[in-house]
Amino acid sequence: MSVRLLVRSAGPGVTIQDLGRVGFGRWGVTGCGAMDAAALRLANRVLGNPAEAATIEVSLGGLEVEAEGGAIGVAVVGGGFDLRLDERSLPPAVAATLEPGSQLTIRAGARGTWAYLAVAGAIDLTPVLGSRSTHTRSHLGGLEGRGLRAGDRLAVLGARRGPEGTAAIETSALEAYRGSIRVMLGPQEDHFERAAIEAFLATEWRLSPRSDRMAYALEGPPLAHAKGHDIVSDAVAHGAIQVPGSGLPFVLMADRQPTGGYPKIATVIGADLGCMAQIRPGEAVRFVAVSLDEAVAARRRLFARLAEPVRVAPLVRGDIATADLLGVNLVSGMIDADRPPEG
């Protein structure tokens, strides 16, 4: 009997994601992939999965799953979600073994917008155009091109157990928001007066509730264009900050259309894309401009940290406050959960 993950409930916007669909932008295909790819990488790495293994991306809508037909090792990384294994409260980044019949609940917590549930083994889905990532707008990939819902069953090929008991995952490899998101100006900063660029960098923006996997809408004082708000459509990067006629910027995220016709004042650097994704609607965000060299250096540091052995700390059973438990164990009980480095 095959091992499956049964979805007991799923909020809107919970989808299968991997590192995205590469090579099809020329055909108008959206790249998709994890909103916080660094968190996805860490979750897969803890379990010894390849980096590109498909995971469940959990939105603020939350998710409840149960193992069927056998035990499955799981890891959850990303944001600060409230996790429960049956009745037991867990820290937001954990690895565990889900025994048949026991239930893992992932709910919106104190912070963060996206969590990644990786399973030890491979979620049995056929890649579409080279990826298992779901693009709901074009109904491609994932499970039937749609979000997960109660009653869905995901077969897990080569299911393995995770750690015995539960273990907290050290997530210091991930970028945390420290008062600003780093951007490189451009590619169309010449479509804005200097004052507009200064205003963009000086403003404390607020993330609009209209934000989704396609774009994060920013609320604040409108920015003035110097040369009109239309350009001949060209390609858009993940993290490009587009300013349409309203003057209110949009940060284009994983489900962005592959091309767009508005000037882009700046682009979030690769190292901060996950951090940007974890900002919640209603929260404030500032941007700071960095050079190409700084962006590349930040990228190098992030990938170096992600390549290091992932440290996990076994959690002792009991009702001690999670934060205290984490504090104690991360200092005293590091063990190396790393598997051979990915290729």
Next chain:
Amino acid sequence: MVPLRFLDSGEGLLVVEFGSAIDAGLNERVLALDAALTRAAIAGVIETTPTFRSLAVAYEPLVIERERLVARILELAAEAEVATRPSRAWTFPCSFEAPHGEDLAEVAGRLGLAPARLIEHLCAWPLRVHMYGFSPGFAYLGGLPAELAASRRASPRAAHPADAVMIAGGMAAIAPLPMPTGWWVVGRTPEKVFAPGRDPAFLVAVGDTIRFEAIDAATFAALAARAAAGEPVARVEAAR
């Protein structure tokens, strides 16, 4: 020729800009560089996306530095032969009859044309696929007769059916996936420009031409049934 501009969108996307207009000549240069970059298979180059007037080069800056990539692109652009890129000429059947030409009468009225004249203009000569964008397989077709330069709708209409043939903004488009649109839906082709399970998933390359051939709704139904069974219903020949 205007020198190339190199624009950065973050540390992993280099936009090579040939100009700022929608122009078949500029687009040919974009495609020539695209083909040259594909052939060169430079380590660290992840994906190239040709658009009307620029080529976006996604790269891994930890594998190839921007400066080296720019130098390689300048070499390749100097060598790239615009004329040698192969292209194909497609003939696409298209029904403009009810229920397919949903917006035909309305947009023809705006253009001051009888619907039959609009169809004649649209089928008059081959149109060129300038780029894909917006959604999977959404093909922007240039070279439309000036008589068909309808502006876009002020606000988007409800989702069009699959494989809609549309006009707006001086261009035509084929849109495989139903989406709300600011374009005018004038017809529908039974051919599948995009079929995710087929090899190739995408039928028509950028730079290929498409000539529309008017068919009636009954022929559409027959051809659509054949297309659904996986049979090609558009005709193709090598153009040069």
